[in-house]
Amino acid sequence: MKKKPIERHQTLREKILETIRDAILRGTLKPGEKVAEPELAERFGISRTPIREAFRQLESEGYLTVIPRKGAVVTALSERDVKEFYAIKAILEGYAARIAAKNLSDKEIERLEAINERLQQLADEGDVKSFYRTHNEFHELFIRAAGNHKLAELINQLVVKFNRPRMASLSLPGRMQISVNEHSRLLEAFKARNGEQADNLVRKTASLGGQLLIQSMAQEEGRAVDPAVLEQIVDV
The missing domain is CATH 1.10.10.10 (Winged helix-like DNA-binding domain superfamily/Winged helix DNA-binding domain)
Structure with a gap:
């Protein structure tokens, strides 16, 4: 009752x-x-x-x-906000990926692969909301595997402030597929236990994510999306 x-x-x-x-x-x-x-x-x-x-x-x-x-x-965000956010995110998540590459168990890597397969399905269906939630699960898993609670807390406090624009950026053409491809590359680094490669991949994709987010903000404001940026990211 x-x-x-x-x-x-x-x-x-x-x-x-x-x-x-x-x-x-x-x-x-x-x-x-x-x-x-x-x-x-x-x-x-x-x-x-x-x-x-x-x-x-x-x-x-x-x-x-x-x-x-x-x-x-x-909330209104500036391009400077986005650039500063992704600069910090790249460092923190890159470090987490570097440590996770050594700590992830085979079972956890299999779980990451299963999550990415689910992301591919959601990308094919165009389900942005479910994709965003599942995408976060992927990142949360390898961040936890780094075994640094303070690091995980800092990353969570940072990314939660950017939920809206990060989710909105997924609606850009091809953005979800790009994310799936990025995860596939990261999984290869995890399987090879290559912490340096994992770190570099996360930093690089964070930088590209920032560029995409700026393009998403331009779209929201009715400004033209720069096709050169999208082509550059698709080619990565």
């Missing part, structure tokens, strides 16, 4: 989160635009408390910025 209200509240909260995430990813809510609490409260027939809780969650994920006495607005 006591569990029902909790279950209902969690379900409702997830609906609010999904509604706002989808609106931002579709471009219905644009960077800098305010997300109105009263409209959401009326739509879901609830008080503003669970909406504010959802706003805090979305802020931690990088979708919203909550401004005191003004409310929540869709």
Whole structure:
């Protein structure tokens, strides 16, 4: 009896989160635009408390910025933000891949292969949301295998702030397939227990990921996507 209200509240909260995430990813809510609490409260027939809780969650994920006495607005990122993010991500994840190459068990490598096979299926289906979740599973597995809890914590704190733009970038033509190919190369390095190669691959793909994300942001803003960048990445 006591569990029902909790279950209902969690379900409702997830609906609010999904509604706002989808609106931002579709471009219905644009960077800098305010997300109105009263409209959401009326739509879901609830008080503003669970909406504010959802706003805090979305802020931690990088979708919203909550401004005191003004409310929540869709987070706007600059190209500098993206470049700085990927510079740090490349170093941290590259180091994790270097250590993981020595620590991964055969069973864990098999699991990584299975995840990448699933990613190929999702890429073929064009399922961006499921692809993004599964893509994160791949990275989380080898980061855990590095055996450094502080490192894993730092990476998680960093990437969670860029959930929205990273997911949006997957909608670019060919982006999901590129990711699958990158993982295949990384898996070969893991199988060879080549930490240096794994590190270099992760750093290189992080740099390319940053370029793609900048192109995704240009697309969101209605600016032309640079085909030369996409061709360069596909050829890697």
